Amino acid sequence: MIFEDIVFFIAAIGALAGAAGVVLLRNPFYSVLSLVGHLFFLAVLFLLLRAQFLAAAQLIVYAGAVMVLYVFVVAYIGGAEEPLGQDTPGIRALGVLFAVCVLAELCIAVIGTGLKAIDTHGAHIANSFGAPSQIGSLLLNRFLIPFEAASYLLLIAAVGALVLARKRRGFEDMLEAPPPPAGGRA
Amino acid sequence: MNVTWYVVLSAFLFAIGAAGVLTRRNPLVVLLCLELMLNAGNLALIAFARMWGNGDGQIFALVVMVVAACEVVVGLGIIVGIFRRRIPEDVDALSELRG
Numbered sequence: 001m002i003f004e005d006i007v008f009f010i011a012a013i014g015a016l017a018g019a020a021g022v023v024l025l026r027n028p029f030y031s032v033l034s035l036v037g038h039l040f041f042l043a044v045l046f047l048l049l050r051a052q053f054l055a056a057a058q059l060i061v062y063a064g065a066v067m068v069l070y071v072f073v074v075a076y077i078g079g080a081e082e083p084l085g086q087d088t089p090g091i092r093a094l095g096v097l098f099a100v101c102v103l104a105e106l107c108i109a110v111i112g113t114g115l116k117a118i119d120t121h122g123a124h125i126a127n128s129f130g131a132p133s134q135i136g137s138l139l140l141n142r143f144l145i146p147f148e149a150a151s152y153l154l155l156i157a158a159v160g161a162l163v164l165a166r167k168r169r170g171f172e173d174m175l176e177a178p179p180p181p182a183g184g185r186a
Numbered sequence: 187m188n189v190t191w192y193v194v195l196s197a198f199l200f201a202i203g204a205a206g207v208l209t210r211r212n213p214l215v216v217l218l219c220l221e222l223m224l225n226a227g228n229l230a231l232i233a234f235a236r237m238w239g240n241g242d243g244q245i246f247a248l249v250v251m252v253v254a255a256c257e258v259v260v261g262l263g264i265i266v267g268i269f270r271r272r273i274p275e276d277v278d279a280l281s282e283l284r285g
């Protein structure tokens with residue numbers, strides 16, 4: 001148990017530091033790298049909570065694929081350094097104040113919760129808890145419709161990204177191109 | 187560790203992400219901070235799944251990851267479009283949405 005506590009604190013500090021790095025670093029490229037570290041420590045926390053499959057998915061899909069996408073876009077647009085605190089400081093302070101209020105509200109909700117089990121280590125669980133077999137059987141039995149909806153959502157997002165990022169030359173090329181000869185190929 | 191620790195940690199991560207969304211002006215960094223907020227939600231969902239000993243919360247977290255991936259793809263598409271049109275990458279300057 002003491003080993004679990006030590007791992008939790010290391011991972012929690014790492015995750016908090018990564019999150020702070022994302023917000024505070026000025027260069028977007030370093031922000032992305034900081035987020036990769038944050039996601040790694042979050043995967044460790046998922047493992048402590050016996051979510052093996054989600055920890056693996058977090059590392060492979062998030063820290064692997066999605067972050068590579070981010071790095072590509074930062075390299076493409078050339079990650080300009082954003083000066084921190086050059087604009088009106090009032091708005092910035094208001095944003096930070098709002099975030100602190102959200103944190104205070106969430107902490108009050110956790111402290112005042114009526115959930116009895118929240119101060120325990122959690123319910124007794126079988127060894128297969130969080131394993132791919134359990135996730136798969138839940139997805140294909142109980143959550144089949146959300147599973148299908150998620151696949152449609154991914155398809156729509158892929159098509160939408162193509163539409164958004166394509167070069168909008170198709171229509172202009174069509175206007176500038178010489179009209180096809182009349183009576184040509186049908 | 188008690189489940190409370192995980193939930194409080196997720197509250198901290200969510201607040202940090204919210205602060206980033208509200209204070210940063212580069213749309214790319216705003217997207218990164220949105221990721222932070224979604225991941226904080228994921229951590230809370232998985233902590234509660236562990237608390238009840240029930241796998242449903244993990245499925246919810248998986249769906250949140252799918253939504254986050256879609257958000258990234260569409261958001262980065264918009265950012266590439268912004269860059270191509272030579273619009274300054276500043277969320278204050280992006281006050282109009284026009285196709």
